[in-house]
Amino acid sequence: MGDPGGSGEPPGLAVVVLENLRIALAALRANGMRSLLTTLGIIIGVAAVVAVVSVVQGLQHLATDVFEGVGANFLHVEVNQDRQRGPGLIAKQVKLTAEDAQAVREQVPGIRFFTRIAAGSAQVKYAERRHQPGSVMGVDEAYQDVMNHAVERGRFLSRLDLENHRKVAVIGPKIVDKLRLGRQPLGKEIYVGNLPVTVVGVMETKGEQLGTDLDDRVFLPFGTALELFGRAAADRIEIDVQAETTAQVDAVRDGIRRLLRRRHRLAAGRPDDFRVIVQDELLKQITGFLSGVTAVVGGVVAISLIVGGIGIMNVMLVSVTERTREIGVRKAVGARRRDILLQFLIEAVALSLAGGIVGLALGYGLGALVVAVVPAHLPPAHVPAWAIALAFGFSAAVGIFFGIYPAGKAARLDPIEALRYE
Amino acid sequence: MAALIELAGVYKIYDMGAEKVHALNGIELLIDRGEYVAIMGASGSGKSTLMNLLGCLDTPTSGSYRLNGVAVEELDDSQLAAIRNKEIGFVFQTFNLLPRTDALHNVELPLIYAGMPRRERRERASQALERVGLADRMHHNPNELSGGQRQRVAIARALVNDPSLLLADEPTGNLDSATSVEIMELFDQLHAGGNTVVLVTHEPDIAQHAWRRVNLRDGMVLSDVPTEQGGAAAGGVWATPVAPESPPA
Numbered sequence: 001m002g003d004p005g006g007s008g009e010p011p012g013l014a015v016v017v018l019e020n021l022r023i024a025l026a027a028l029r030a031n032g033m034r035s036l037l038t039t040l041g042i043i044i045g046v047a048a049v050v051a052v053v054s055v056v057q058g059l060q061h062l063a064t065d066v067f068e069g070v071g072a073n074f075l076h077v078e079v080n081q082d083r084q085r086g087p088g089l090i091a092k093q094v095k096l097t098a099e100d101a102q103a104v105r106e107q108v109p110g111i112r113f114f115t116r117i118a119a120g121s122a123q124v125k126y127a128e129r130r131h132q133p134g135s136v137m138g139v140d141e142a143y144q145d146v147m148n149h150a151v152e153r154g155r156f157l158s159r160l161d162l163e164n165h166r167k168v169a170v171i172g173p174k175i176v177d178k179l180r181l182g183r184q185p186l187g188k189e190i191y192v193g194n195l196p197v198t199v200v201g202v203m204e205t206k207g208e209q210l211g212t213d214l215d216d217r218v219f220l221p222f223g224t225a226l227e228l229f230g231r232a233a234a235d236r237i238e239i240d241v242q243a244e245t246t247a248q249v250d251a252v253r254d255g256i257r258r259l260l261r262r263r264h265r266l267a268a269g270r271p272d273d274f275r276v277i278v279q280d281e282l283l284k285q286i287t288g289f290l291s292g293v294t295a296v297v298g299g300v301v302a303i304s305l306i307v308g309g310i311g312i313m314n315v316m317l318v319s320v321t322e323r324t325r326e327i328g329v330r331k332a333v334g335a336r337r338r339d340i341l342l343q344f345l346i347e348a349v350a351l352s353l354a355g356g357i358v359g360l361a362l363g364y365g366l367g368a369l370v371v372a373v374v375p376a377h378l379p380p381a382h383v384p385a386w387a388i389a390l391a392f393g394f395s396a397a398v399g400i401f402f403g404i405y406p407a408g409k410a411a412r413l414d415p416i417e418a419l420r421y422e
Numbered sequence: 423m424a425a426l427i428e429l430a431g432v433y434k435i436y437d438m439g440a441e442k443v444h445a446l447n448g449i450e451l452l453i454d455r456g457e458y459v460a461i462m463g464a465s466g467s468g469k470s471t472l473m474n475l476l477g478c479l480d481t482p483t484s485g486s487y488r489l490n491g492v493a494v495e496e497l498d499d500s501q502l503a504a505i506r507n508k509e510i511g512f513v514f515q516t517f518n519l520l521p522r523t524d525a526l527h528n529v530e531l532p533l534i535y536a537g538m539p540r541r542e543r544r545e546r547a548s549q550a551l552e553r554v555g556l557a558d559r560m561h562h563n564p565n566e567l568s569g570g571q572r573q574r575v576a577i578a579r580a581l582v583n584d585p586s587l588l589l590a591d592e593p594t595g596n597l598d599s600a601t602s603v604e605i606m607e608l609f610d611q612l613h614a615g616g617n618t619v620v621l622v623t624h625e626p627d628i629a630q631h632a633w634r635r636v637n638l639r640d641g642m643v644l645s646d647v648p649t650e651q652g653g654a655a656a657g658g659v660w661a662t663p664v665a666p667e668s669p670p671a
Contacts, residue, residue, distance in 0.1 A: 018540075329518045329519075331479075331503065332479065333512070333531050334583075336503040337503075338500070415479045416474050
């Protein structure tokens with residue numbers, strides 16, 4: 001006869017789980033099209049996450065690279081754009097003047113290299129060949145050292161060039177190409193706007209950073225640039241600085257702030273009308289922007305995952321109804337509530353995980369496509385392991401969350417009624 | 423030794439809102455190990471309710487049901503599931519096999535919920551299929567089998583856990599008469615092999631295979647008598663089970 005009193009060991013959970021996995025996969029296969037449509041929400045959600053994360057991660061890598069280039073001692077001073085947007089027409093023009101810069105240079109201790117920058121745009125021309133460079137910048141002779149960007153051929157702007165407002169220029173390699181200055185660009189006379197200048201140097205190739213072509217630039221002596229742009233340009237300049245040591249960066253920043261507040265006559269309590277950005281703040285700004293993008297997309301994704309989850313819940317409810325009789329049979333031969341619960345939960349998770357896998361592949365492809373199609377030279381898409389884990393975690397969580405109700409419904413079915421169900 | 427099944431003062435009352443339906447109205451019933459019992463009655467007599475109760479799919483509203491000495495009315499849902507798994511083998515009128523699943527896997531089902539490892543499961547399921555004469559149909563899905571074969575698979579599933587009780591609800595209700603005879607002969611063999619068999623039917627000639635017939639009416643036992651078979655075999659002492667033969671290996 002049967003085992004005397006039944007064996008004492010608890011029924012193997014693993015056996016039931018394996019059976020449930022088998023059922024889940026069989027159901028996925030049997031209802032291929034339905035499964036695909038059901039998981040579309042999950043697929044789209046996960047694909048969006050992965051695509052965005054891959055692009056954003058690439059950008060973040062790049063941002064880090066850029067700022068490692070200028071180094072940790074770098075500080076940047078500019079007009080505070082936010083403060084410019086005052087109320088209506090009475091908004092006052094916020095200034096950062098050449099005199100402010102002069103004061104910073106003379107009065108703030110701890111500065112190793114210093115340059116003013118007056119940036120503008122102007123066409124360049126050589127022998128009827130014209131080109132619109134990315135930017136034309138009036139700078140000081142220390143620009144090279146401040147920005148860690150050196151001249152490759154010829155020389156950079158000298159103190160004499162600066163003092164005498166000489167009509168000379170240092171140009172990026174892209175300008176050499178565009179104007180077809182040939183192998184011997186040095187000494188050639190080009191026009192920047194209506195200003196004839198002699199090329200004295202060509203910068204080393206830096207490539208693109210964050211969508212800006214660093215090789216498509218023209219550098220003029222600061223004073224020369226003001227003659228080109230007009231006097232107003234002297235009131236809206238930028239200042240870039242290298243502190244003597246990393247430890248002094250904060251002191252330099254505070255020194256600049258105190259000085260400029262005094263010069264701009266800002267009463268205590270009023271916010272700065274300028275911004276001193278140190279390297280890691282710049283990095284933080286960009287990272288902040290990227291996080292913003294990620295958050296917005298994250299919201300969209302959350303919605304699509306919820307929609308996907310509801311789809312799964314719906315199809316699981318249908319599946320429970322379709323298989324009412326099967327549930328009755330399983331219960332009659334000894335399946336407990338938790339066995340049935342597990343069966344449908346595993347099926348829901350398998351469904352959403354399958355969506356997650358498809359979404360992952362799709363998202364990765366999409367990220368790669370964006371990088372390939374967008375003209376700005378974006379870094380290769382990069383999907384970190386945590387994003388993959390996140391995608392799977394999310395789809396599993398959606399499966400569990402939206403699967404629990406149908407599974408619970410199945411588990412609570414009365415076996416007698418389930419067996420009678422037609 | 424106590425009887426396999428002891429029902430004492432069993433009531434099953436369904437609350438249908440306005441009125442209370444007494445599906446079982448004080449049933450007293452003892453069934454010993456090795457018996458072969460047919461439960462008969464018109465529809466509405468309570469035989470389905472009694473069947474569900476005996477199969478531990480349901481518990482009585484009042485009264486006691488002891489199966490193998492265990493008070494079933496005191497068990498919770500998962501303990502009932504465990505009893506169904508170990509002690510009871512169901513055979514249904516509509517077979518109730520899982521579609522898209524081969525015969526072998528269908529028979530394995532109770533063993534899965536018993537937590538038996540795959541290899542042992544397969545071995546026992548194939549033995550059960552051999553016992554019902556389907557050794558060559560193990561890998562056929564139900565839709566590739568005839569009605570009689572399907573019911574044989576269901577019987578193999580019911581047997582595979584060596585249950586104390588084989589419970590069959592109109593097992594021939596969906597079969598033609600020739601196949602019905604074959605299936606009933608199978609039950610006869612299983613009984614002869616030592617299994618306790620209880621079948622619910624409304625067909626007298628099916629009930630004739632059993633050795634004892636319990637007639638229900640209005641949720642009560644109307645009569646409880648040996649059949650010709652039972653009377654002849656037991657020499658009139660119908661309640662005494664025959665000595666079980668050793669089951670085929």
